[in-house]
Amino acid sequence: MIPLRHLLLAVAAGSVAGMGQAAGYRVYVSDEYNAAISIIDPDRGAQTGTIEISGRPGDVRPRGLAVSPDGKTIFVSVSDFLPRAESPEDAIVAIDVATNQVTATYRAGGNPERVAISPDGRQIWASLEATAQAVALDAATGTQLGIFPTGIETEGIAVSPDGQIVYVTAETSHTVTVIRTSDMTVVTHLLVGNRPRDVIFSRDGQRAYVSAEIGGTISVIDVPSHEVVATVNLGLDARPVGMDLDPEGKFLYVAGGGTSAIYVVDTETDRVAHVIKEKMGRRPWDVVLSPDGRKAFTANGLSDSVSVIDTDCMCVTGQIPAGRGPHSVRVGVVDVAN
């Protein structure tokens, strides 16, 4: 077991604005070049505040986001722009959705890019881009539970719905590393499309989807065997990155940064069912579904905005300004009763 690492429970970063709204959820956007998180009220269709991650925008970059199983905590992977080794900025930051306050900062390792939370909420997993590793942390104590070699330029990371398996992508190696959580062991590595970015498990955990930015594909992995069983071709120019599933798991939404489009893949047929382009912001890098699945929100890296998609018409219904360089987007659940 790796010794206890730093866990800074004190509030690490300050200015918070934008409190209290009627909606049952808020949308959080990591603004890579703003060193901040934008808070969006989906009912008002407006940014209602920001959470400052660092006072040094341009030096510190928040990127990957994850949400706790109860939806009440947003985790942000934070690093600097110098992917050579671990720096003081490299951390996982936890934000309480109810208060929009930073509640914890975890030391993670070199250049954490994306973050995932185990289904029981007890483990934080992060991809360490600079050191070609994945790390597991105890969410309560910050203790490092394990650190694992991956391919080069580690990026996407996801925990299976049963909490037994973690998939980690590596951009330069075109690989997914499979980690078994019961004994914290690397099981295997498998090849997927060129420059894999994001990874997501199906609702039942039987499949996983990996977006390959340069390949322009989605690799469909059979999780029990850890084998690629299908490849969805979105086109060389699609540059797919972030993904999300609707609540039923029927449609996989894929952000196509190269074509400024959202590709909607039918998970039963592994075919593209819809391509949403009209009125889409520029270079969508991530996408998230609302809890009821009726809306999707995109993080548009080049237009500093969030596009709102109605999933009935599969069309863009609005644009919401965000900060500079939106990278990832997640939904946090507001406890309306409180």
Add this chain to the structure above:
Amino acid sequence: MGTFTRRRLLIAGAAATLPAPLVRRNNGLSAAAAAAGTSPEPLRIGAVLPIGGAAMPPGRINIRAVGEAARMGLVLGEEDAARNGELVGWSTEVTIANAPGVDAAARAARRLIARDRVSVLVGGFSRDEAEAISEIAEEGDAIFLNIAAQSDALRHTCRTGMFHIEASAAMYLDAIFGWFVRAGYRNWYFVHDDSLEGQELYERALVSLKERHWAAEVAGRGVLRQDDSRDFAPVIAEIGKVRPDVVLLLTDWRTQLDFLSRYEVSGNLAQVAGYPDPASQLRDFYFAAKQAAPVFGSGYRAALWEATLDSYGARELNARFDARWGRPMDPPAWAAYQAVKIALEAAIASGSGDAASLAAHIGGPQGLFDVSKGIGMTFRPWDGQMRQSLFLVKINPDATSSLALDAMLERASLAGELPAIYMPGTDPVERLDQLGEIDPSRSCP
């Protein structure tokens, strides 16, 4: 020929800790290799570099710095290949031969095939050298990855198993005209030497202007003797008379420096652009150009790669190179690195390190490669040229001689990309084919 240096696998500590065998291949890869779950024969790569020695004479043929940059790229490529290959059960051996000049390069190539049993040859620091190595590769059942020879004529030879990671002269010229003409530089004066290569560059420049940049015109040209007693005065005097918008030096790196130093004090006002042979894409050259001509030597240059590029995963690749060597990744280093990466990915995908399998994958429909330029790159079937974007670099007039990493990075900065990668609504292959010879009717065997 110099001595051979055997580089052994450099398996990073973390990779060495991986439990074995950890081999899974996707359904597009070799079933046999996957079933075996063990490493096949190592992929053996031999590189022929003009590193030279202390006796290497100064002058335009001394491209030791280019060879050294390529060597550093190969080493990082080998180290990354060890990590990447280990994940999926492949190993790579890179052998580097120090062999400046055509004859030495040919001997080295033969020896690498015969003694080291390489199936991939990397090199090509002149047209003659590349032709010689490609011929030996073809005879010896190896593929040849050209990382530095830009000749269009070389691409027309269309030899089996020859692929060009270095951009062609036509691609560089199209890129240069694309940038400058759009910026309003319409009236061009060309300077080239009296060699066959100089004449070919000039003629290709005319083709680019005639077929793609109708708004531009030729103001004149000056021809230099290709020896060490060149007299620039008549050419510079004529430039003063015809007063072009821009002078394009279609010469080697050394001639460009000599010309710039004389032009700087001539009183002419036309901007000067230089043809980017590999030696003139080094950061050492950027500083030398600025030193030779603080005004006209600190202009814009076309480049295969830029060490300050921070998009498309380039930030991470540049950072790894910086950390490994303490100096920026010059374009020949990038090309050499990509040669190893492309060869290994072809071997993994095809399940074989033999030349035929590698060539079939690299040149075939499945041959799609991520070279940290933001879009999947393929090789043109008609000439084996890798489709790719090029970069516009601005030399920093305040560049210093410091060899500190940050100071070397600051010798130039990224100014543009051509073709622009982010162009939704256009065909990505057609977009990349905006540069260079477009002749889909032709096909290499």
